Amino acid sequence: MPVLKKYKSRNHYDVFNGDADGICALHQFRLAYPAADAKLVTGVKRDITLLARIKDVTGSQITVMDLSMHSNMDYLAQLLEADNDILYIDHHFAGDIPHSARLKHHIDPSPDKCTSLIVDGMLNGKFRQWALCGAFGDNLHTTAQAIAAEMSLPAEDTKKLREIGELINYNGYGAQLQDLYFPPDQLFRVIEHYRNPLDFYDQSKTLKALKRGFSSDMDQALSHSEIKKMGKNKVYRFPDSPWARRVSGVFANLKARENPEGAHALITENNDETLRISVRAPLADRKNADTLCRSFPSGGGRAAAAGINTLPAHLLDSFFEAFTNTYD
Incomplete structure (x- = not known):
């Protein structure tokens, strides 16, 4: 698989959307290619120009997940000029992708794709249940259900993966971090300890807290009719x-x-x-x-x-x- 060469002397940055797709995509990738020293750069779901936060970084290895390249293009160009090696995986509109030996990219804007599914393909399905969590969270229910059926997953397990994805995604929405139950970097640090999402479902107090919050918020939302x-x-x-x-x-x-x-x-x-x-x-x-x-x-x-x-x-x-x- 064409991932970036590892440089032991280089700093690592993992830059990712704070929603279910970004978190589940990065989690799969780091289960396969650990980088315990990587600095996490993320935010609320709508905070998409995250490369701006590291625009002055030099000589580092940067992994980007689930962020529009088009929205980060100026910062991407600056980082490439500054001796950074970048792996970019995404499913949003990219615009004109820069030609650089320092940039490796896997971008597929097809409407039935999300970043978690792109990573799943790169890893040959090694952590596919986490990919399904990301797909469910990104509202690709038909695609996720079809993959679950191909895997012969029990219906109850599929339901749990869907709930995980929707709850992680729910946690990413807000105008600022204070709106969220858990900052996405903290949530990722909880999730990274679970190779199997079903263990996360059964054991995580964090997920149970999200479930309670989601139920309360959705009750209020469903009281609103269309205008x-x-x-x-x-x-x-x-x-x-x-x-x-x-x-x-x-x-x-x-x-x-x-x-x-x-x-x-x-x-x-x-x-x-x-x-x-x-x-x-x-x-x-x-x-x-x-x-x-x-x-x-x-x-x-x-x-x-x-x-x-x-x-x-x-x-x-x-x-x-x-x-x-x-x-x-």
């Missing part, structure tokens, strides 16, 4: 509250599964009077969420699921118009 219905498409709105920020992504995924022919948008109010928007393309046609969101300031994501971090309130009507035109 707009446009044919098959629906729009929801949540207040400026930590519970709303935590549960927004999982709620949007749930509504997408309930209504697979329709597109969904969830608006969550930010405390600076801007709006955070999560978009889910119809599960029956996973397209254009990324292009829709990138047409607005602070927008990005992938074809099936994307978002806008800080939409000025005066652009909301423009968003509704673009949402309708994209998914008419």
Whole structure:
């Protein structure tokens, strides 16, 4: 497998999205290729320009998981110029990938792929149950269920892997780390001790705490009906509250599964009077969420699921118009 050569004298950095896909992708990789000295660089799910935090690093080995290369391009170029060797694994829109002997990349933006599944392919399925956790967390339920069936996993085990993925993903949502139950680097440090996710499910007090928090937050979320219905498409709105920020992504995924022919948008109010928007393309046609969101300031994501971090309130009507035109 084409991974980077190890340099004993070099520092290691593991840079990864703080959601289920980022955590489960890195966990698989580090089970296969341990790097106990690696410095973890992560954050809330929407904190995607993480290479900015290490832009002045030189002469190091950097592994990047589940972060848009396009959103980090300037920092990536700077790091490559500074004698860093970089392995980049992702499933988001990449843009023009730099040509450099110091960059190895595995990028597949197919709508039925996530970073955990890409790593699973690189490792020939060695830790596939963790890959399924990442896929379930990334709302690739059909793909994950099909793989579980191929593995002849018992239904109860598959259900547990799904719950693990959804709970890890739930923990990644928030405007700031204080919104989360556990900072993603701490959660990774808990998970890294478990080769088998079913042991994590049975033994982890951390997972049990997430389960309690998720149940409480989802009860509040489900009390909110759609504010707009446009044919098959629906729009929801949540207040400026930590519970709303935590549960927004999982709620949007749930509504997408309930209504697979329709597109969904969830608006969550930010405390600076801007709006955070999560978009889910119809599960029956996973397209254009990324292009829709990138047409607005602070927008990005992938074809099936994307978002806008800080939409000025005066652009909301423009968003509704673009949402309708994209998914008419």
